[in-house]
Amino acid sequence: MGTVAVRGLRKSFGKVQALDGVTLDIPDGSFFVVLGPSGAGKTTTLRAIAGLEQLDAGSVHLDGRDATGDSPAARDLAMVFQNYALYPRHTAYENIASPLRARRCSSSEIAAAVERMSSLLHIEGLLQRRPAQLSGGEMQRVALARALVRHPRAFLMDEPLTNLDLKLRVEMRTELTRIHRSLGATFVYVTNDQVEALSMADQVAVLREGKVQQVGTPAEVYERPANQWVAGFVGSPPISLLACHAEGDRLVGAEGWTLPRPRWTTAEDGRPLLLGLRAEDLSVEQRGDASLPGELYGLEPLGDRTVVDVRVGTQILKVKARTTVTGTPGERLLVTVDLDRAHLFDAGTGLALSEAGR
Amino acid sequence: MALSVDEAVSTGPAGDHTPPSRRFGGRGRAVLEVALLTVLAVVMLFPVLWMIETSIKENRDVYAIPAKFFDFKVTMEHFKDVFVASGGGRSTLSASFLNSVLVAGVSTALATVLGVPAAWAYSRFAVKAKKDQLFFILSTRFMPPVVVVIPIFLMYRQVGLIDTKLGLILIYTAFNVPFTIWMMKGFVDEVPAEYEDAAMLDGYTRLQAFRRFTLPLLLPGIAATAVFALIFSWNEFVFAIFLTSSDDVRTAPPAIAGLIGGTTVDWGLVAAASVVFALPVLVFAYLVRKHLVAGVTLGAVRR
């Protein structure tokens, strides 16, 4: 078993409200990602679960039992810290062995477990080195081994891949997913990288300024963002947002354009809205009945595709296109919109309009 | 602190990026610097040199007029007198030295044992009005000993601590604890709190985590701090002279001072006792000199 639940966590540091009523239910065996920008309160959430932070309010439940006052040791969790926190005077071997030493395992058990971990993470040759003699990627593996060497209730990981270079990061993503699948344990994984969240998670909780914005599968968070902010944070290139309002069966943009009103919109006429359009739901190559007039602003070739920046009124739309696309800045063109995949938000509250009719 | 003055002097020219030639003329400035430093060194070191000379001169040469700088007979008699009484057996001075060792050692150990955990707690935990508390702790050092010695004397008389080694140990500890807390807080701040967090998740208690993972990293800082505390207790004069009177309690500073002021002063003995008194401090300071500089810069620059 390894369910983790937090209820109404609140924590302030002086004037900063780091956690403002965070509630999460993390199912047993899931790869649960907490996604948010720097300063959102992700680390504080993990530390609260681990028992390292004195909370202002709220409770932590492990396997259904209230563990709010328990010491970190009693919670039976393992954590990978953002800066690894490897003991500087100890060798990699001693670092990995530490959780077993603390729990008084015999030295033969320890040797066997460390060996198992070091072959799993390919660090057999590094065991006698100290942290100062390891590269970032190697330290990261040792920190991971120190966490994985036990079989705790759940693993807490604080941006474990953020400090690695891109190639290693992509490799480790796959490796972590593989480890999670083979262990079947609960992972609570914190990141500010939405690609990591979308590619690794069973469930994602999006956090902003100490408040949970949305919880759901990666597909749900991407396809049905709960509000304008989540839509903007998840997805690359970022979603384009256009001010508009409904008028009969048309959507009328503040810049003067009109589009057919999506069938599922419930907004009354005249209410200020934001139309969210993802780059892949726009096209400069196909023709459709729903299109926006604009002019070419720039091209960003990304290798496998090109992002076309199109100026519509005063705003820039990001449009995904094939690498063969060409054009000169200032050239007039039409952007075709896949309205079935568009998002509408209330411009005042930022909340997504009900999509029940979709 | 004397060391910070040294640093200020040495960093001045280094941090000055104007080419010296344009300001002073490079050669002239260097010559002036060397000359000034030489004068300073002579003025500072002459009394020390004179003390050492006097301690190894025969009495006849000690009192010779004009004074003899080079051409004197060397003797170790004065040093023998420091330790051996004239009739044989241990001298009262040697007893004072033993008292000094005991008082300075025990008070330093107590200050370290009390101050290091306190510094750790101030560094790691959310303490109410932490800044005010730390300022209060430091403020106990604002008063020079002469100001507080009278009330302390009266209090000690009430509780029977006058003229006891325990009394001196307690007052030195009280003076060294604030200093230890401030120095050590700087060192503890330097050690990431995550080591202890990680250790607690490994399964250790908070105290085990401190002892096993943080304390070893603090040892250089503790050594530097303890040496400062030791030097303070070893050199302390005002409390020692006011709060003690009998020979078997007195520490070395008032005992040496007591040699001066009779009808005749045995300067050779005074000088030899002073040399013996100065040696341990020099040796300690030399042993931990690297940590001393690190300690001062860390402890002082941070916060």
Ligand SMILES: Nc1ncnc2c1ncn2[C@@H]1O[C@H](COP(=O)(O)OP(=O)(O)O)[C@@H](O)[C@H]1O
């Ligand atoms: N120990 C602390 N003291 C003061 N402020 C803190 C402390 N820890 C976190 N904060 C503040 O709380 C907010 C959330 O921090 P954190 O949980 O570390 O964010 P994240 O991990 O999402 O980047 C930030 O504004 C941060 O500055």
Ligand SMILES: [Mg+2]
């Ligand atoms: Mg963080």
